[in-house]
Amino acid sequence: MLYLVTSLFFGVAFVAGQECNFGDLETFVGFDPEKYLGTWYEHYRSPNPEEESYVGCEFDQYFKSDIGISVLSVAYSKPAVRSFEVSSGIIANYTDNTFFLQYFNDPTWSSEYTVLGTDYTTYSIVGGCLGNSDPLVWIASHEKEMTDEGKESVVAILEKMNLNIDDLETVDQSFC
Numbered sequence: 001m002l003y004l005v006t007s008l009f010f011g012v013a014f015v016a017g018q019e020c021n022f023g024d025l026e027t028f029v030g031f032d033p034e035k036y037l038g039t040w041y042e043h044y045r046s047p048n049p050e051e052e053s054y055v056g057c058e059f060d061q062y063f064k065s066d067i068g069i070s071v072l073s074v075a076y077s078k079p080a081v082r083s084f085e086v087s088s089g090i091i092a093n094y095t096d097n098t099f100f101l102q103y104f105n106d107p108t109w110s111s112e113y114t115v116l117g118t119d120y121t122t123y124s125i126v127g128g129c130l131g132n133s134d135p136l137v138w139i140a141s142h143e144k145e146m147t148d149e150g151k152e153s154v155v156a157i158l159e160k161m162n163l164n165i166d167d168l169e170t171v172d173q174s175f176c
Ligand SMILES: *[C@@H]1O[C@H](CO)[C@@H](O)[C@H](O)[C@H]1NC(C)=O
Pocket: 092, 093, 100, 102
């Protein structure tokens, strides 16, 4: 019986883990990387082991460069190193609702991300799996503090995904 339960569990996990899939929730279309340029401060994220030591001041800057649309990702890390970690890369390619970030020296974060919603200013909800099967979400805006308007839009989109913003981790940008 235990064997049966175990194999059933792994069977389900295997199917679900085949790809990073947001299913019917991929309702956002028309992603335009040119409109996405600028600084995105992270406000909320799914708790995940990769960011456990990143306590705040975490942002991504997208800008035009000779090689296309570049990205500079910055995060303050503590207590591991107590310093700002910086990764640079490019948007290698994109579709109507995804973009692939290729960092030059950072395999963990080089991955495809799904745009779950954005108005290009007050909020952005990006999902990704970092090569695993569990979908994670990151919520950001152009301001260090999210506006009520931005938060309302995010809450409504997360609701459709059966996610509650209160279950996400907050990111302190005040010392940024
Ligand atoms: C996008 O770029 C990444 C990184 O270079 C690559 O692995 C992937 O195959 C590309 N996807 C498409 C659809 O071109």
